[in-house]
Amino acid sequence: MSLREDLRGLWLLVLWDLNRMQRRTLFVVMRVTWFAIQVSIFGLALSAMVRFRAVAGVNLDYYHFYLFGVYTSMLFSISVSRAYDIAEEFEEGTIEYLLSLPITRRALALGRALGGGLAAFLFTLPMYAFIIYLLGDYDPAAIATSLAAALAFSVGVVGFVLSVVLSLKSSDTTDIVFGLLDAVLIRLSTVFYPAVVLSKIAPYYYSALVNPISHFADFLRTVFFFEEFKAIAVASPDLMASYILGFAVGLSTLAILVVEKAVEGGGWK
């Protein structure tokens, strides 16, 4: 199949994912609602009881720290929730329809990873806008860089999700595994606390250092408030950006390999 046909297939698959997301208006409204509750109740209450200077050694605004963290956790959770859609599609036999289309397996995997990632990214844009409004920082370069990082991050997460869902081949198991992964990965990251606080417990600290969620959250923080957060970030901004890019490319490639090997055979029946 020619590159042109591959690209057309890719485009159609991206549109497929976007259309599916478009039909979930109620879903979006509910997610945005609980995001607003989380930011305005949970975030404000947490920042009232945190003494950041005593632990991080620097004077930080915990609410700023928290806002980037909670956006990261929301983007991660929504990207992960693509797992439920994908699992449901497999259970309903939609995959047989997709496999019958004149689209290569490679384009199918990449299209779903890109489409799912883009859908999750667009889904979280209202939340992102809300965060920027609360921060009051409208630096165009920071906004453009953070949005590009967010898109790469969500594509990587959806690539990972696609690989795992195809390996598990059960919507129930998918529900359980991703619920647990979501909970553990978010807690073992710098979403709620900086790595320096985690350093008192070595396994937690090293888990946070390799956790892509930590790199993405800290990257956002340093892009917007470099001076405030540079001392507590898990790595330098360049290193974190490279990590996020590698994460997206690596996991999309993994999705291609898994789809090429695992999607055939009707194992979902």
Next chain:
Amino acid sequence: MSIYGELRSVALIVYRDLSRFWKYRFWLAGQIGMNLADILIYALVFNNMVNTQLIPDYFKFFTTGVIAIAAFASAFSIGREVGIEIRREYTHYLLGLPFSRTSLVAGRILGGMLRGVVYQSSFIVLAALLVGMPSPYGWLLVLFTSLALSASMSGLAIAISSSTKDFNLQATFRALTYYVFFFFSNVFYPKQVLEMRFPKPVAEAVGYTPVSLAADIYRWAFGYNTAVDVAQRVWLLSLWTGAMLLAAALIYLWNLTRK
């Protein structure tokens, strides 16, 4: 059907739901993992960041609160099953069985309640070890609170999960309810913290949600905070439980029988 027959039907449904509980041991393991992650990662790390003048020991404070979260999470397992039954139209089979609809609804809610209590028991033991051993009266209060909270959460989960056939929407409703109940509670932060950031009536109202009431009773029973009017909390929790059970039963019945 006689009262004996109704009770026997309810007991059969409860037995079925309880025995099916073990079928989802991987799901249970996942839930336990999530709650343990809350205690052993979130609370332990946050303990180093919290102003000790406001919360002397955040780890103990949160460990007692997690028991309330555990009731919610486990009771929601029954909601998950009801959701699957609705999606796969298995409910037609359930309605065709020789049980009255009242027995079916009561059995499902009671089954969910017992699942909640069974699941919670490991966290209650953990709290007793990490926070403090309750007195005999304290144990009675823990038992009552667990039964009441699990029953109301089980009913709520059944009502929510049976309201839509969409798997994704069921998961979203579930999560939204979780967030509303736990962010508007004192599981994560005490009332004085809320009073620092929000108007007093809001902080007061959050203290009277069912999860807050249950967390207060647990904290009293485990000896973390004895400066609460525990009798008042018990009455209010009973009222909440009665109202939520009635609403949940009516909603589930309606969802079961609508075309």
